[in-house]
Amino acid sequence: MSLTNNLSTSMISSSSSAFLAPTSFNASRTQSVSVPLKSLNIVKCVATPQEQQIAYKTKVSRNANIAKLQAGYLFPEVARRRAAHLLKYPNAQVISLGIGDTTEPIPDVITSAMAKRSHALSTLEGYSGYGAEQGEKAVRAALASTFYGNLGIEEDDIFVSDGAKCDISRLQVVFGSDVTMAVQDPSYPAYVDSSVIMGQTGQFQKDVEKYANIEYMRCTPENGFFPDLSTVARTDIIFFCSPNNPTGAAATREQLTRLVQFAKDNGSIIVYDSAYALYMSDNNPRSIFEIPGAKEVAIETASFSKYAGFTGVRLGWTVVPKQLLFSDGFPVAKDFNRIVCTCFNGASNISQAGGLACLSPEGLEAMKEVIGFYKENTKIIVETFNSLGFKVYGGQNAPYVWVHFPGRNSWDVFSEILEKTHIVTTPGSGFGPGGEGFIRVSAFGHRENVLEACRRFQQLYN
């Protein structure tokens, strides 16, 4: 039986894991363990069904930072709801426009390169063990010339990774717990969650739905989804994603120039998430480094996930310019390199072979086609909601459509849509209080599913 068959039937995400079920300490352990009763905290665990079992506890305190997190990470939550819905309606044709997961096959030119590298690993000449933690030289060089050619970013400013989400946490480890950060509101949840985990924040404040110590920069239709910087307090780090997940907004050159100036004036570091840069239709900057002076204030993170369908293959990169210095003059890149060497061991060599193929002329052309396909999906979704009279944002420069449901609770709208149309979306409040009243519809999907979804939206809202 082919092994690919084994794997293709699985892919049950964390939604169906046992983690959400209450842990049953009384699970079928028939072993009896006797423990010396040296302290009141340690008790015997005996598997007698009728008696109440007292579970052994270590004396290690739970990390108070993790305890601050309010719920599970957003996307496993959405996945859980989807799975619960499927249990309720086993025959429903559920359409997922929730988690931004790519659906179209990876172009041949790219997978052939990965297959070739895999085969080579079985040969003497082709076998390679540990690669450079910063990434294979050829990949770094190709990234530099493809994306940063005339921007003065060099090969050794680029660190190849297993994806932007992982890089965000590694950056947090570099920064440590004593820095303050600002995020757009709404924003991709990993910035806030990683900040909480790292200990940079205070407690979650239920009344405002914000963590103490994080500066939330409200982005709304009223301010064109660009924060009013005159009202933003100084923080050490500013996370900024453009084109934006979830709003789809793309910052203009003028706006980014202001952002860079703001960072310069405040001595802050921008962490610029450019994961959707190639979805840009308008003539906006695709890299923060297009803005003069950005190299002294910004880090840029990016990913092959949404360009090449590498969501499962795992490949991304982060640019840390040599010119970026901490307040004592120490180069940030040196610390990032140290983290990369100590807390990571490089992206998979096979994935990197795929990445290199992505950056060949043929690969770039092929990626452009797939991106174009998702952009067409986006157009269809935008048109649908427009025609239904909704206020619709995004969709022009990103594979996300941001639909306004004024006055409504976004988890309620999410549930209603799921219940009535069997379509999974993502509730805006999952991205921060600024997302309340909005739904994010992602444009990844097979064309027929997107068309069917739009038919169902028409039915529901007409």
Added chain:
Amino acid sequence: MYKLSACCSMSCGISLPPKMILASLRGHKQGNGRCTNVPRNVNLEKLQNNYLFPEISKRELQHLEKYPNAKVISLGIGDTTEPIPEQISLSMANYAHALSTAEGYRGYGAEQGNQVLRKAIAETFYKDVAIKDTEVFVSDGAQCDISRLQLLLGSKVTIAVQDPSFPAYIDSSVIIGQAGDFQDKTGKYQNIEYMQLGPQNNFFPNLTITPRTDIIFFCSPNNPTGHAATRKQLQQLVEFARDNGSIIIFDSAYATYVSDDSPKSIFEIPGAKEVAIEISSFSKFAGFTGVRLGWTVVPEELLFSGGFPVIHDFNRIVCTCFNGASNISQAGGLACLSSEGFQAIRAVIDYYKENARILVDTFASLGLEVYGGVNAPYVWVHFPGSKSWNVFAEILEKTHIITVPGSGFGPGGAEYIRISAFGRRERIIEASWRLEKLFSMGKSPLLTV
């Protein structure tokens, strides 16, 4: 094949010992760069040197620059050299091809890993100890898992490590803020408990004199000493953890190298599920050092002091700070665990073990004190009264062989050299021959003590 650290491309005083190189870079303003007002993370300032293995790579490069025609043999970084068995790379190639088809394409996988693979890991390695597939978290390798575990545990826990030990435990502890300041006098970080190991205590710490810490990192078979803890020793360790309410993080990356009946998993010890996490890797098992695949087991029974299950928090970290191991690597992992694949891998492991045997014989025949090499692909050689960086340099200079100085693994390694047994057979034999030449006939001052 060696790793290049970005530090190599930046100019540093290459003739300086590592610590001074870093010091010379502090406060260094580059060109016309202006500083931000963001303070550097004080924990990173506490790190004394570069991470050990890029440092070794750097030395190798420097040596090659000095002797461009030298046939350098790398017995330093434990990097696998033998090709991956064909059926395994074939399954990865097939999986890659399938990603180009509608039926075979897959996007995001479960962050905890592919369910079939998790089951296979549980069944292959933990069948007799009843670890469930839901307790297995697939990763991109143990080094990454160690840091994720540190993120899980946070800055307020205390740790103990074996001394000597794999440097990632200490370095990640410093980075996360647990370790306190480095003390030059002792060569130790203030808040870390170093459990000394040596021939005098049969490479197992004297737990009666070991103070309590929250976490105990324990690697067996051990990198760098090669010692595999006995069942009795591990029982003592589990009892020690239970008495102290501590959590053992058991690194079993070399379990498949065990030759005798030493335990291959901490969970073979009764009671371990309530006190231990186990990390492991496909790196040295299947030659996946570049492919990147590993796993961590967090039993459901493992609870924090307030009763909260550790597994819930680890899952949260995995979902938030990680996005799963590469699906292609996981396909390869599954193939490794088929009976055919496992058999083929065994042959490669045996190849490296034979290398280790040759190296052990070589050193033993030279009258040197040699340890390890039986249950692990590392040979640990004692040069009493020496400084290990000097021995490293002498061996490199005179035989063009890269090793790893024991002090890179902690003060307990000060007089030792680690020789790794990964390499082509002919290189191992050539290396043995060169070492024989160096150490016999009294040619080396290292043997005068």
